[in-house]
Amino acid sequence: MAGYEPKTHSLIAFHDRAAAFRDGADTPRDFLERCIAAIEAREGEIMAWAHLDFDGARKAADAAGARYREGRPLSPVDGLPVGIKDLIDTVDMPTEYGSTLFAGHRPKQDAAAVLALRQGGAVIIGKTVTIAFGGGDPAKTRNPHDTRRTPGGSSSGSAAAVGAPTIPAAIGTHARGSTIRPASFCGAFALKPSFGAINRQGVFSAADSMDHLGTFAGSLRDVWIVARHMARLAGGDPGHAGLYGGAAPPAPHKPMRLVRLEMAGWAETDDATKAAFEEVVASLAAAGVEIFARGDDPAIDDYEARLADMPGLWRDLYRFEMRWPMLQYLALYPDDVPPRLKRGLEEGAGLTQETYRAALVRRAHVKALHGELASRADGFVTLASPGPGPIGMDQGSAVFNEPSSVLGAPALSLPLMATGGAPVGLQLMGRIGGDEALAASGLWVAEHILGRPA
Numbered sequence: 430m431a432g433y434e435p436k437t438h439s440l441i442a443f444h445d446r447a448a449a450f451r452d453g454a455d456t457p458r459d460f461l462e463r464c465i466a467a468i469e470a471r472e473g474e475i476m477a478w479a480h481l482d483f484d485g486a487r488k489a490a491d492a493a494g495a496r497y498r499e500g501r502p503l504s505p506v507d508g509l510p511v512g513i514k515d516l517i518d519t520v521d522m523p524t525e526y527g528s529t530l531f532a533g534h535r536p537k538q539d540a541a542a543v544l545a546l547r548q549g550g551a552v553i554i555g556k557t558v559t560i561a562f563g564g565g566d567p568a569k570t571r572n573p574h575d576t577r578r579t580p581g582g583s584s585s586g587s588a589a590a591v592g593a594p595t596i597p598a599a600i601g602t603h604a605r606g607s608t609i610r611p612a613s614f615c616g617a618f619a620l621k622p623s624f625g626a627i628n629r630q631g632v633f634s635a636a637d638s639m640d641h642l643g644t645f646a647g648s649l650r651d652v653w654i655v656a657r658h659m660a661r662l663a664g665g666d667p668g669h670a671g672l673y674g675g676a677a678p679p680a681p682h683k684p685m686r687l688v689r690l691e692m693a694g695w696a697e698t699d700d701a702t703k704a705a706f707e708e709v710v711a712s713l714a715a716a717g718v719e720i721f722a723r724g725d726d727p728a729i730d731d732y733e734a735r736l737a738d739m740p741g742l743w744r745d746l747y748r749f750e751m752r753w754p755m756l757q758y759l760a761l762y763p764d765d766v767p768p769r770l771k772r773g774l775e776e777g778a779g780l781t782q783e784t785y786r787a788a789l790v791r792r793a794h795v796k797a798l799h800g801e802l803a804s805r806a807d808g809f810v811t812l813a814s815p816g817p818g819p820i821g822m823d824q825g826s827a828v829f830n831e832p833s834s835v836l837g838a839p840a841l842s843l844p845l846m847a848t849g850g851a852p853v854g855l856q857l858m859g860r861i862g863g864d865e866a867l868a869a870s871g872l873w874v875a876e877h878i879l880g881r882p883a
Contacts, residue, residue: 540631606827748777
């Protein structure tokens with residue numbers, strides 16, 4: 430299905446349905462049935478789901494409809510059809526972490542974020558496909574815009590289901606590029622929030638200092654509504670204040686200045702994607718947004734130099750942290766650890782505590798520089814991936830995603846570009862803790878480029 434065009438491709442939005450649900454022009458059940466029909470029409474080719482529960486979803490949608498008729502919806506997500514990545518615990522559905530080791534595994538409780546969605550009346554349709562343990566070999570999901578291409582990973586099913594489009598929202602995770610990269614490849618809006626912003630209890634983690642919960646949606650407003658709702662009820666990670674901001678999406682806010690970044694990924698980026706990115710940046714500049722880049726400020730030059738080293742820094746942190754529980758799985762159940770994870774464990778075998786401590790120091794230095802630059806700009810603009818999803822089932826490069834993962838800075842993927850008829854996301858990064866301001870800037874940027882509400 431080549432031929433993606435961001436200005437005309439239509440995704441499924443939910444935030445504008447409340448009024449229709451209240452006056453009976455639409456109902457949560459009818460909305461859900463349209464999503465189910467879309468899933469049934471496309472699932473055979475994109476394979477985004479690990480488990481589906483249409484009966485349970487219909488019961489939840491009917492309950493939401495009754496609340497709307499009575500004028501007492503539970504929250505802004507009441508009646509929202511949503512998919513949950515299969516790394517996230519659900520009490521009523523299998524949670525298999527994409528691994529044969531956990532085939533048929535049934536958690537005894539929901540993850541905190543899932544419980545928050547249920548308490549708000551969200552309609553959980555099923556579990557979306559993940560790569561094994563979030564870092565294994567590619568899974569079955571295909572790119573909804575060209576099934577020859579990868580959807581990315583590890584939140585491949587969540588991104589493909591939203592980008593297809595078959596549902597308005599899905600939840601994923603992110604420790605390297607698992608939210609921003611597949612959103613870029615599949616043409617969905619996505620937020621990887623500041624580290625600790627949304628409670629991860631009940632979520633499989635291979636790298637505790639970098640794992641985040643991510644949100645995909647058919648509109649940036651829905652991304653915000655879902656993320657903020659989960660944080661409002663479930664809080665952030667223990668010891669973290671959680672996602673700041675209002676329950677409603679912020680108003681679009683034109684950024685005064687953005688820092689343009691090339692990072693380590695520019696050398697990997699194809700010429701057509703570079704040209705598409707330059708066109709977007711030029712459009713922002715023509716609209717009066719100040720763009721600063723290399724050569725404009727010594728601090729930016731220093732930051733870019735440090736970002737060029739980010740793949741190595743990410744590797745030292747992730748490979749050291751992933752050894753628990755993965756080393757035990759490898760020792761006890763070697764046949765259930767996929768080859769890619771085995772290679773990662775081998776790659777990290779020589780890492781010592783001293784190496785990890787040095788990586789923590791390097792991270793602290795880059796975070797300080799990020800904070801200093803973020804205090805002088807409204808955000809950072811770069812690519813979400815070096816190009817569209819590659820043909821074949823390799824996950825594709827996450828090189829543009831490692832900085833926000835390591836630093837814990839919020840990042841958006843906005844489906845604003847296309848290369849060769851396939852989606853490529855524009856990435857905005859923000860100040861750590863400044864997620865709401867980043868969302869406001871993202872709304873303005875997306876609506877400026879697309880020429881329609883986002």
